[in-house]
Amino acid sequence: MKHQSDLEYVDRLLDGSRDVSGDSSAFWLHVVQAARAYAASTPDGKEAVARALTLRSVRHLEAAAPWYRRAPAPRLGVVVVSALVLAAGLGLILSGPYKPRQITNRHADASLVARGIYDNGRLLSSSEQAGTKTCSTMRGRLTPKVKSKGAVLRYENPARVGVR
Amino acid sequence: MSDYIDKTSLDDATLVALAREGDRSAIECLFVRYMPVIEASLAGRLPRVDKDDLVQDVLVGALVNLGRLRDSARVGPWFMSIARHKLHGYYKARKREGQAKVELERVADEELVLWAPGPDAQAAMNQLAEATLAALGELKERYRVVLYLRLFKGLSYSDIGARLGVRDGTIRIRAKRGLQSLRCKLVARGFTPPEPEAQI
Numbered sequence: 001m002k003h004q005s006d007l008e009y010v011d012r013l014l015d016g017s018r019d020v021s022g023d024s025s026a027f028w029l030h031v032v033q034a035a036r037a038y039a040a041s042t043p044d045g046k047e048a049v050a051r052a053l054t055l056r057s058v059r060h061l062e063a064a065a066p067w068y069r070r071a072p073a074p075r076l077g078v079v080v081v082s083a084l085v086l087a088a089g090l091g092l093i094l095s096g097p098y099k100p101r102q103i104t105n106r107h108a109d110a111s112l113v114a115r116g117i118y119d120n121g122r123l124l125s126s127s128e129q130a131g132t133k134t135c136s137t138m139r140g141r142l143t144p145k146v147k148s149k150g151a152v153l154r155y156e157n158p159a160r161v162g163v164r
Numbered sequence: 165m166s167d168y169i170d171k172t173s174l175d176d177a178t179l180v181a182l183a184r185e186g187d188r189s190a191i192e193c194l195f196v197r198y199m200p201v202i203e204a205s206l207a208g209r210l211p212r213v214d215k216d217d218l219v220q221d222v223l224v225g226a227l228v229n230l231g232r233l234r235d236s237a238r239v240g241p242w243f244m245s246i247a248r249h250k251l252h253g254y255y256k257a258r259k260r261e262g263q264a265k266v267e268l269e270r271v272a273d274e275e276l277v278l279w280a281p282g283p284d285a286q287a288a289m290n291q292l293a294e295a296t297l298a299a300l301g302e303l304k305e306r307y308r309v310v311l312y313l314r315l316f317k318g319l320s321y322s323d324i325g326a327r328l329g330v331r332d333g334t335i336r337i338r339a340k341r342g343l344q345s346l347r348c349k350l351v352a353r354g355f356t357p358p359e360p361e362a363q364i
């Protein structure tokens with residue numbers, strides 16, 4: 001019997017030739033039959049193509065028309081100008097008319113100023129009122145209280161300073 | 165639809181040019197033409213349930229990146245490279261989720277295929293097809309693609325060569341070497357063909 005390679009068997013099987021014989025032909029016959037039956041039972045791909053073109057890629061198609069155009073990267077000038085605008089705005093807020101107003105003695109409760117409790121936006125500690133220096137431990141104890149009162153004073157109506 | 169029928173006879177370069185201008189039927193025609201190549205590239209490399217999703221990902225990836233295709237005459241290899249890339253991403257995602265090994269082993273360790281005459285013949289044939297796919301998945305891509313297109317899709321060597329941008333002689337050599345490997349892998353999986361008289 002003439003020796004035939006696997007390739008020749010498969011070619012003859014696929015071409016529908018009847019001149020196929022030998023053990024190898026049986027082997028490849030079943031493989032080819034199984035493969036063809038499997039391929040026939042699976043979708044031909046047109047459905048997948050239609051699905052890809054309609055469902056998941058519709059956004060891409062919209063973005064791509066007339067064809068895909070990548071969004072341009074932000075240019076250096078735009079970045080620099082944006083940074084400058086932000087910096088200017090921040091500076092305006094911190095140093096300009098939007099800075100929290102300090103209540104001076106002129107607008108504060110006159111009696112508090114007169115008694116030495118309040119001085120230009122700051123509520124004086126008891127040691128400062130007494131004209132003595134505050135040691136570090138005393139300052140540590142008093143500072144929060146002074147700060148909290150100072151914060152209240154800075155944002156409250158000057159007429160109400162001293163009520164709290 | 166008539167648009168689509170007319171464009172099936174166009175060559176790849178023309179279809180790509182039309183597709184780049186947004187011609188939807190040209191895109192569809194291109195995809196249908198190269199769908200077997202994409203399937204061949206993924207054959208036996210992942211579970212069947214995930215294959216359809218990945219094929220769709222490949223198509224969407226091709227759609228988005230069609231503008232980047234350099235050589236319009238080598239659409240087949242381009243689709244294969246996208247499929248390879250998506251498959252790599254799939255493996256990475258599976259690895260992150262800690263289930264890649266399980267899923268791929270499930271594909272590779274299909275039940276042994278034995279010849280079963282009678283009512284079980286159909287089931288045996290399905291098993292043989294699955295085992296063939298799994299064995300193809302273990303082959304190198306250049307063999308796997310050629311054998312899938314030849315055995316499963318029934319394409320001629322010249323058709324395969326045209327789609328892959330390779331000469332017919334090269335395709336034939338790949339088929340020959342691939343079939344030798346495939347036979348070894350199927351035999352190793354336990355497939356023994358029936359005696360010649362038993363199959364009649």
